[in-house]
Structures are given as structure tokens and as C-alpha cells.
Amino acid sequence: xxxxxxxxxxxxxxxxxxxxxxxxxxxxxxxxxxxxxxxxxxxxxxxxxxxxxxxxxxxxxxxxxxxxxxxxxxxxxxxxxxxxxxxxxxxxxxxxxxxxxxxxxxxxxxxxxxxxxxxxxxxxxxxxxxxxxxxxxxxxxxxxxxxxxxxxxxxxxxxxxxxxxxxxxxxxxxxxxxxxxxxxxxxxxxxxxxxxx
Amino acid sequence: xxxxxxxxxxxxxxxxxxxxxxxxxxxxxxxxxxxxxxxxxxxxxxxxxxxxxxxxxxxxxxxxxxxxxxxxxxxxxxxxxxxxxxxxxxxxxxxxxxxxxxxxxxxxxxxxxxxxxxxxxxxxxxxxxxxxxxxxxxxxxxxxxxxxxxxxxxxxxxxxxxxxxxxxxxxxxxxxxxxxxxxxxxxxxxxxxxxxxxxxxxxxxxxxxxxxxxxxxxxxxxxxxxxxxxxxxxxxxxxxxxxxxxxxxxxxxxxxxxxxxxxxxxxxxxxxxxxxxxxxxxxxxxxxxxxxxxxxxxxxxxxxxxxxxxxxxxxxxxxxxxxxxxxxxxxxxxxxxxxxxxxxxxxxxxxxxxxxxxxxxxxxxxxxxxxxxxxxxxxxxxxxxxxxxxxxxxxxxxxxxxxxxxxxxxxxxxxxxxxxxxx
Numbered sequence: 001x002x003x004x005x006x007x008x009x010x011x012x013x014x015x016x017x018x019x020x021x022x023x024x025x026x027x028x029x030x031x032x033x034x035x036x037x038x039x040x041x042x043x044x045x046x047x048x049x050x051x052x053x054x055x056x057x058x059x060x061x062x063x064x065x066x067x068x069x070x071x072x073x074x075x076x077x078x079x080x081x082x083x084x085x086x087x088x089x090x091x092x093x094x095x096x097x098x099x100x101x102x103x104x105x106x107x108x109x110x111x112x113x114x115x116x117x118x119x120x121x122x123x124x125x126x127x128x129x130x131x132x133x134x135x136x137x138x139x140x141x142x143x144x145x146x147x148x149x150x151x152x153x154x155x156x157x158x159x160x161x162x163x164x165x166x167x168x169x170x171x172x173x174x175x176x177x178x179x180x181x182x183x184x185x186x187x188x189x190x191x192x193x194x195x196x197x
Numbered sequence: 198x199x200x201x202x203x204x205x206x207x208x209x210x211x212x213x214x215x216x217x218x219x220x221x222x223x224x225x226x227x228x229x230x231x232x233x234x235x236x237x238x239x240x241x242x243x244x245x246x247x248x249x250x251x252x253x254x255x256x257x258x259x260x261x262x263x264x265x266x267x268x269x270x271x272x273x274x275x276x277x278x279x280x281x282x283x284x285x286x287x288x289x290x291x292x293x294x295x296x297x298x299x300x301x302x303x304x305x306x307x308x309x310x311x312x313x314x315x316x317x318x319x320x321x322x323x324x325x326x327x328x329x330x331x332x333x334x335x336x337x338x339x340x341x342x343x344x345x346x347x348x349x350x351x352x353x354x355x356x357x358x359x360x361x362x363x364x365x366x367x368x369x370x371x372x373x374x375x376x377x378x379x380x381x382x383x384x385x386x387x388x389x390x391x392x393x394x395x396x397x398x399x400x401x402x403x404x405x406x407x408x409x410x411x412x413x414x415x416x417x418x419x420x421x422x423x424x425x426x427x428x429x430x431x432x433x434x435x436x437x438x439x440x441x442x443x444x445x446x447x448x449x450x451x452x453x454x455x456x457x458x459x460x461x462x463x464x465x466x467x468x469x470x471x472x473x474x475x476x477x478x479x480x481x482x483x484x485x486x487x488x489x490x491x492x493x494x495x496x497x498x499x500x501x502x503x504x505x506x507x508x509x510x511x512x513x514x515x516x517x518x519x520x521x522x523x524x525x526x527x528x529x530x531x532x533x534x535x536x537x538x539x540x541x542x543x544x545x546x547x548x549x550x551x552x553x554x555x556x557x558x559x560x561x562x563x564x565x566x567x568x569x570x571x572x573x574x575x576x577x578x579x580x581x582x583x584x585x586x587x588x589x590x591x592x593x594x595x596x597x598x599x600x601x602x603x604x605x606x607x608x609x610x611x612x613x614x615x616x617x618x619x620x
Contacts, residue, residue: 036381037380037382038381069381073382080383081366082364083365100285100443100516100534101448105444137367138285138286140287140290140291140322141291142442142514143440143448143449144448
């Protein structure tokens with residue numbers, strides 16, 4: 001790109017793993033070759049997932065370079081859609097629906113419980129960088145209200161016990177992750193999805 | 198009878214599999230098309246006869262919409278499915294995608310044939326990772342069988358179908374915003390005309406239908422437009438999936454005949470929970486005006502009857518409210534949603550949704566003023582009909598409905614600084 005401030009060493013291939021590039025390439029193939037913008041949303045989602053759940057100016061510029069579109073086309077998308085985070089968030093983003101159907105079935109209690117267990121308010125990230133609580137609008141799962149989403153997974157028909165189980169499962173996974181980390185040199189390259197039970 | 202159309206595989210093991218779908222006659226319509234037994238004119242006639250109306254919310258006759266596509270125009274045309282399910286209270290398309298993806302795929306292939314379009318996009322909301330997985334597996338199965346791809350089953354029909362994902366924006370459920378979003382832009386609605394049938398994705402003719410609409414088509418063509426029409430009532434053909442949520446014992450999706458009594462639908466959902474009394478119902482998603490218990494218990498669930506009662510069938514999202522529901526709180530949640538989701542393009546909607554939300558939240562905090570209610574109603578009226586897309590109306594209508602039917606609850610809260618219901 002022609003942006004003079006752009007650090008040319010920050011090519012997308014240098015900041016996300018090869019499998020992320022391959023995933024983005026699959027999306028690119030879905031659209032007419034002469035159209036460069038359609039894969040922007042998908043590419044940003046993939047990059048965000050591999051960048052600690054949030055986007056930085058550098059990652060957005062790298063996406064723009066990779067897709068051969070102006071930086072502003074990427075900024076425009078990243079700032080419009082609510083699933084993109086432009087500030088640092090937790091490794092586990094907990095999105096709680098507080099729209100009508102979930103409110104009618106106790107979404108406020110879900111939020112309260114999460115806030116007290118994690119010791120943060122909705123909209124905040126825990127000091128250890130693990131959790132962010134976010135309130136979101138209807139996610140089309142009202143039969144299972146109240147519900148929440150952790151990163152890409154829905155949890156429905158929430159009860160106090162269920163929420164505690166979700167949190168303890170995450171904590172257990174984090175312990176395993178730390179164990180794997182201490183035995184591998186290249187610790188930074190470990191993704192949560194690679195830590196299997 | 199229930200689950201005869203979009204959910205007709207639901208009783209089978211692995212209802213989402215190709216085997217399950219083929220066992221109920223799936224892809225038989227495509228085979229008839231390939232065999233030259235079904236012309237595009239016949240298909241449009243059958244759809245018109247069936248009285249299938251758009252299941253996304255607007256209720257526009259599907260057969261008529263399909264006839265608008267300029268099939269003989271040279272160049273690319275697109276078939277687009279709106280699976281951006283976001284209308285609060287609606288969760289039916291997610292279940293079609295998860296439990297019967299092949300029927301949506303066949304419906305879109307048929308649309309491609311009718312419109313002479315060789316490419317389709319299924320636009321799913323950004324959180325639908327689980328439905329995406331099911332859809333991708335189903336597409337691979339269909340591709341392997343040559344139901345999609347080039348020269349389908351040896352014919353000269355070509356059709357390729359792609360899943361596209363959003364990233365969190367209610368407005369992308371509006372068809373022109375959805376088209377902008379497929380093009381990789383902000384989801385801001387376009388002026389109409391030109392309509393998508395003339396100027397849609399990448400400036401090419403495009404047909405946009407809801408998931409349930411496309412998925413209804415294979416069943417209609419398999420059993421005939423007359424069969425579908427008779428499931429429902431005149432002008433309101435077929436079945437409809439109602440997503441029942443809120444204060445009921447068994448929330449869920451119920452695919453029933455249009456014209457089913459509301460009281461029967463409520464019984465299917467197990468009745469009002471906790472033995473409480475029914476207070477009111479939002480009959481068609483959060484954009485539809487509320488109906489009080491007396492009205493709703495006496496109506497049937499179809500486009501005309503709900504319209505006559507002063508609301509709309511919308512997306513079929515039925516939100517049930519028991520006697521403990523505070524309407525002011527409900528109004529605040531609703532107003533906040535539209536304020537959050539306004540794309541910001543038109544001043545009446547961008548500013549008006551913020552005003553409505555702030556005024557209602559002020560009342561909720563016990564800081565309401567007597568003149569607030571007239572102001573709310575005036576702001577709502579001034580949004581309506583003054584915006585590019587329907588989001589403005591969708592934001593204003595429910596607020597006007599709450600004020601019309603439950604004004605006393607607002608007045609009580611302004612005067613006593615507490616909820617009339619919750620104390």
C-alpha cells in the first residue's frame with residue numbers, strides 16, 4: 001500500500017499462521033476475481049481470531065495489503081460491525097445477550113453472576129487478560145434464553161450451575177495451556193484450539 | 198399437523214444429512230427440472246398459486262418477486278439468501294440451517310434455474326459458526342452428487358452456492374444493506390429504486406429471499422401449489438415457523454399452518470410459565486406492535502388477522518409476556534436495541550432512536566416528565582416514513598404500540614418513580 005507510515009515488514013503472512021492465510025484464501029475464491037472487497041469481513045474475522053481476539057491498526061493494514069484494497073476500506077468494515085474489537089480484549093470474550101427474550105428470562109442475573117465471579121464489570125477485561133464480558137443484542141437463540149457466547153460457541157438455557165461450569169472449564173483449559181506452554185519453546189504460537197482435553 | 202415443510206426431516210435421525218433429506222423426496226424437484234418436466238414459468242405459477250409470502254418479515258409474495266428477475270438479460274445474476282437472522286425473538290432460520298440445510302440448498306438451486314443465475318450467496322449472521330459448519334458439509338455432499346456445480350446431473354444448468362458471513366449488524370438483514378455487506382462494505386441500505394432485481398450484488402440483477410422462503414419452495418413444487426395453499430388460508434398459504442420465546446414453559450420453534458389460533462400455539466409452547474396470567478404478546482419480532490392478552494387470545498396467526506389486530510406477523514417471532522412484565526422496562530430494552538443498530542445514515546432514525554432510548558431510560562430512572570410521553574410519540578411519528586430503509590419504522594412502531602396499549606404504566610412510573618408492576 002502507499003501509506004508511508006506503513007511498516008512494510010508487517011505483511012499478513014508474518015503476523016498470522018499459514019493456516020489462517022489458507023482460510024482467508026478460501027473466502028477470496030468465493031467472489032469474482034476482479035472484486036477485492038468482499039472477503040474483507042471474513043479476513044478480519046480470521047485475523048482477529050489469531051491476534052488475541054482484537055484488531056490493531058497494523059493488522060488491519062496488513063489485511064488491506066493482502067487483499068489489495070485501500071486501508072480505509074478495511075477500517076470502515078472493522079469499525080462498523082460489532083464483532084470486531086479495536087481494543088485489547090480477553091482471550092475469552094463472553095458475550096451475554098440482554099435483548100428482550102433473554103431479559104425476560106433472567107439475563108440480568110447472568111450478567112451479575114459473571115461480574116461477581118470474574119470481578120469485572122460488563123465492558124471490562126480482567127487484569128490477567130483472560131476474560132472480557134460484553135453485552136450484546138439478540139443472537140437468534142431465544143428458545144435457549146438466557147444465553148451467552150464464548151468466542152465462537154453458544155451456551156443456552158443458562159443456570160447458575162451452568163455458568164460456573166463454563167467458567168471452571170475455561171480455567172481448567174487455561175491450566176493445561178500453561179502446562180503445554182512450559183514444555184514448548186515456541187510458546188507464543190500456541191492457540192487455545194490446539195489445547196485438547 | 199406440524200413440521201410438514203421446512204422441518205419435515207426433523208423426526209429423522211441426523212435430519213441434516215443428505216440421506217434424511219432425500220428420504221422425504223429431497224432433490225426430486227431438481228431432478229424433474231433436469232428432466233425437462235418443470236419449466237420456469239410453471240414454477241413461478243405454482244409459487245403464485247401457493248400464496249407463499251416472504252418469511253423474513255415483509256410478507257411480499259415470493260412468486261411475484263421471482264417473476265421480476267430479468268432472466269433473459271445477458272451477464273451474471275445472483276440468488277441471495279438472507280440468513281442474517283437478527284430480529285429479536287427470531288430463531289427459526291438458525292434451525293433450518295442446522296437441521297435441514299439441503300432443503301435451503303435445493304430451494305436456491307431452483308431459484309437459480311428460474312432466474313438463469315449461476316451463482317448464489319447464503320448470507321449468514323456472523324455468530325452462526327455452527328450453522329456454517331452444517332451448511333458447508335451439506336454443500337460438499339450436494340457438490341459430490343452434482344446437485345450443484347457445472348452441468349448439474351448432465352443438464353446445461355450451472356449453479357454454484359457460497360456461504361458468506363456477516364460480523365454483527367442487525368441492519369444487514371435489510372436486503373440492500375445485506376448486498377452492500379456481501380460487497381465487503383459497511384451495511385448501509387441503498388435507495389430503492391433501483392430494486393435488487395435490477396441492481397443488486399455487484400450491480401447485477403439479484404433476488405433476495407429469506408431462508409424459510411427458499412426452503413419452502415422444494416416442498417411446494419413437490420406437492421403442488423394448491424397443497425401448500427390449503428395448508429394455510431387464502432392469501433396466507435402454507436405453514437409458518439413461529440419462534441415462541443419469553444414467559445412460556447416450552448419455548449421453541451413450531452411449524453404450523455398459517456391461520457392456527459394463537460391459543461393453540463401457546464398451548465404447544467406449554468402455556469404461560471409458572472401458572473401466571475398472560476399479559477401481552479409481541480407477535481412478530483420486536484419491530485411489531487404489542488398486542489394485549491384479550492386481543493391475541495382471539496386471533497389466528499396469519500398475515501391478515503394479525504394485521505387487522507393492529508400488528509404484524511413479521512418474522513414469526515412470538516414473544517410471550519406474563520403479568521409480571523414491566524412494559525416500561527420492555528420499551529427501554531426495545532428502544533436501546535434500535536438505537537444500537539441504526540446505521541446512522543438517515544437523521545430521523547440516527548437521532549430519533551437515540552432520543553427515544555434516552556427518554557425511556559430517563560423515565561425508568563424515575564426522572565420522567567409529564568410531557569415525555571407526547572414527545573416520545575411525536576419523535577416516533579417523525580421517524581416513520583422518513584428514512585431510506587424500514588429500520589426507522591421498525592424502531593418507531595413498537596414504541597407507539599407500547600404507548601397505545603400501556604400508557605398508564607408509563608404515566609404511573611413518571612408520577613410515582615417506580616414500576617406499576619414490580620413496585
